[in-house]
Amino acid sequence: MIEARGLVQTFHTGRGKNAKEVRAVDGVDLDVAEGEVVGFLGPNGAGKTTTLRMLTTLLRPTAGTATVAGYDVVREPVQVRRSIGYVSQVGSTFSGAYAGDEVVDHGMLYGMSRADAVRRGQELFERLQLDGLWTRQPKNMSGGQKRRLDVVMGLIHDPTLVFLDEPTTGLDPQARANLWDHIGDLRARHGATVFLTTHYLDEADALADRILIIDQGRIVAADTADNLKAQVAGDLVDLEVAADDQVGLAAAKLGAIADGVETDGHHVRGRVGRAGRVVPGLLRELDAAGVTLDSIEVARPTLDDVFLTLTGRSLRDAEAGSEKDDDKEQVPA
Amino acid sequence: MSFTRESTIVFRRQIRMNLRNPAWVLIGIMQPVLYLVLFGPLLEPLVSSFGTGTDNAYTFLVPGLLVQLGMFGAFFAGFGLIGEWREGVIEAERVTPANRSALLVGRLMRDVSQLFVQAVILVALGYVMGLRGSFGGIVLGILITLIIGAACAAASNALALTTKSEDVMAPIINIVMMPVLLLSGILLPMTIGPEWLQNVSDLMPFKYVVDAVRDSFSGSFGTSSVLWGTVWAVVLAVLGTWWGTATFRKENA
Secondary structure: OEEEEEEEEEEEEOOHHHOEEEEEEEEEEEEEOOOOEEEEEOOOOOOHHHHHHHHOOOOOOOEEEEEEOOEEOOOOHHHHHHHEEEEOOOOOOOOOOOHHHHHHHHHHHOOOOHHHHHHHHHHHHHHOOOOOOOOOOHHHOOHHHHHHHHHHHHHOOOOOEEEEEOOOOOOOHHHHHHHHHHHHHHHHOOOOEEEEEEOOHHHHHHHOOEEEEEEOOEEEEEEOHHHHHHHOOOEEEEEEEOOHHHHHHHHHHHHHHOEEEEEEOOEEEEEEOOHHHHHHHHHHHHHHOOOOEEEEEEEOOOHHHHHHHHHOOOHHHHHHHOHHHOHHHHOOO | OOHHHHHHHHHHHHHHHHHHOOHHHHHHHHHHHHHHHHHHHHHOOOHHHHOOOOOOHHHHHHHHHHHHHHHHHHHOHHHHHHHHHHOOHHHHHHOOOOOHHHHHHHHHHHHHHHHHHHHHHHHHHHHHHOOOOOHHHHHHHHHHHHHHHHHHHHHHHHHHHHHOOHHHHHHHHHHHHHHHHHHOOOOOOHHHOOHHHHHHHOOOHHHHHHHHHHHHHOOOOOOHHHHHHHHHHHHHHHHHHHHHHHHHHOOOO
16 A cells, blocks of 8 residues: 655755754655554654655655555655545644535545535544534634544545544543544544554554554664564563562562563562563562562563664653654744 | 636635635725725825826825735735644645645635725725726726736735745735835825936836726726736736745645
């Protein structure tokens, strides 16, 4: 459905002495198969939105090629546009217009007849729980409703491939969970291939079959969430020891079965291959040695751990460090 | 899908939003109306000394105000576009297969229709104040106004999509508009000024447009002013539309 090879986008920033070329996207290769839900994950400024804008024909690649829904993004942009739906992170409707009018006009720009656009629009309003809001102005809608309206706009012409750019940014947890259900429905009820960018790990984890991780304009990993997590050395075991003098003993016992054991106050942490297999033995050992525990926690690796392993930085650090080159600022250039 | 159909969809959407908030059409016409009512009477004793072939202050003033309306009203059209851009509307339209020039043309159609309504109101009001002229001339004058309005609206939309900021656009428009207003002979004819000022104003294309509308209102269609003013209006309209179209088509706007 999507095949990109060596996509590059460079921006020029600064003037005179400060002029420099920023390679926002620096040789991206990616493949998305029909029917897949792919999460495009990376910190702000990693090049997610820029890549998306190239794939949706909004931005001409500086170098490289991309075929989207069977059409070349540079040579056949109109055919690409006809086949894809795009839900941008900034919205798509005028705050003072009626929601239904915006949807119908949008459908008509795709060549639909008015009657078809109205029928399809009303069907989508119902499916995305916007019924009754046809004549509501977007400025009087909640954040979640407005975002669902953007999804309706993106689906009005029944595209086979849907791009969602940071679909849940700025939504409260409830609206977010609700939108996740609807995104899940895109494939289940609609048969669409979905490509979504996010900088939330849990979002990619919850929605995507496969995850592409981008950092500093390059794809650093592409695999299923489980396989990516398997690359991280195991589950994290966190023991909270009751007494000061037992911390060293607990660390020694955990060290016998775990890597990278560290202690932090009463906490002893380390990574083990399969927690379910080794923790019962560990507990017996600790008990036999007379170590008393206040708590024990076992955590499966998160995508944040994956990002840390792949790039040497945590996702949060990467975000703080890239604020200057934020691709949101680059977009209007 | 045809270009006309796409332009019409965009046009209808814009008009619908305008009609929902018609205050702007009236606010847009306030300035020329104030000039007409509060400045027009001052011209009454002076107009015969201008040597422009009319001793009716309103037959002299209304054509200038029409062109002013066409230029200034249209120049502010772009501000709405910045709002739409900020809310993602332009980008949403640009991912549809619709011709990108149609996205501009639909908006120009709105600006020209709005200008037409305002022009009719202004002329009618002028008529009440004492304007007299040939009917055909008034029609031709309004037509020229619409052409120059389309030129300015296209330029304004292009400027809006280039700057993407009201804060940048407002001073640019002010810097451009002041010399245009002063050198086009909108309020007073340039012919009463010193020679150097007349020479400077000869470089101002809008002056010829004002002269053309003025001659046309007096019923003198055959003058070279009417010809040159019309030529300038058409040339500016072509340039403006070309600029606007280029901005809308640009890959990364």
